[in-house]
Amino acid sequence: MRIGNLDSRLVLVTDRGAVDVATASGGEFGPDPQEVYVRWEAFVDWAAALDLDSAAAVPFDPERLGAPVPRPGQLFAIGMNYRDHAAEAGFDLPESPPVFTKFRGSITGPSGRVVLPGETVDWEVELVVVIGRTASRVSAEDAWSHVAGITAGQDLSERTTQLAGPAPQFSLGKSFPGFTPMGPWLVTLDELVVAGLDRDALDLGCSVNGESVQKGNTADLVFSVPELIARLSAVLPLEPGDVIFTGTPAGVGAARDPRWFLKPGDRLVSTIAGIGELDQQFVAASKEM
Structure with a gap:
């Protein structure tokens, strides 16, 4: 099942x-x-009984899609969660997941323009997990049963703001308008099975102006999705509609020599197997409309 946000209305995508x-x-x-995540189990039962082949379906322009989770109560983001990304940043593998947030005002849909607030904006493609059932002190073995589905995300980051001292401002540097695109829709786990994909080993990557800059697989996560849910839920309950950005693989612009950041006119396309793609185009602040 693919669940979308079309013109701010809940839809099933066929x-x-x-x-x-x-x-x-x-x-x-x-x-x-x-609101669908609050009644997730009832919704899944209803959708399973729906005859999608006969339901009224309307063609649509993908640019009308919004984020499948537009207003999460909590958004968790995980740093240094791929071995190759930790290595390129010059860090040892973390003993526990580094956690920050991205503020809700930065959330946007899967495509559109993003105004560049500075000259050091970087890309970070990520698998995003959406909670469908309250998770409190759950085990890793039981964690996937608390997941509504997955989607693609970009953890866009203004590195100068992010690293400004005396204490780094990760959440602010990653929360400018448009810095948290998600989509194109939420994919339920059974949809991955139908597609012959492993929920724990999905290819992901992104390109800038057609040139590949990141390429990885979620099998290389330091802390897997179940482990993240177990560790987070050991601290506080995860509620339906909460979101977890699970981390990014190697290839970010800040780790390159010379460093490479997004500039006006650039197009960033991010893809995750079994989900789809995000498509962002960047403009200078003076060209904001």
């Missing part, structure tokens, strides 16, 4: 187009894409 959930359910489920 090969024929988008099925409006509020309409198809006769109002049993509302149009708000965020």
Whole structure:
């Protein structure tokens, strides 16, 4: 199942187009894409009984898609969670997951323009996990059962702001408008099985103007998705609709020699197997419309 946010309305995405959930359910489920996670188990049961082949589906322009999780109560982001990324940054592998957040005002859909607030904006493609059932002190073995689905994300980062002292400002440096694109939709775990994909080993990567800059696989995570959920939920409950950005592989611009950052006119395309792609184009602040 693919679940989308089309013009701020909850939809099921099919090969024929988008099925409006509020309409198809006769109002049993509302149009708000965020609210579906609160009733996730009931929604999954309803969707399983729906005849998608006969449901009214409308073709749509992908540029109308918003983030599948537009207003998470909590957004966790994990640093240094790929072995090769830790190595390129010159750090030892962490003994526990480094955690920060990205503020909600930075969340946007899978495509569109992003205004560059400075000259050191970097890319970080990431697998994003969305919680579907409250997780409190869960084991890693049980963690996937608390997941609604996965999506693609970019942890765009203004490195100068991020590293400004005396204490680094990770959350601020990663939360400018448009710095948290997600999408193109949420993919449930059963959809990966149908596609013959391993939820714990998904290829991901991104390119700038057609040139590959990152390429990795989630099998190389230092802390796997189940381990992240177990460790986070040991500290505080994870609630339906919460989001976890799981980290990025090697290839970021700040670690290159010479360093390489995004500039006006650049196009960043990020992909994750079984999910789809994000497409951001960057403009100078003076050209914001």
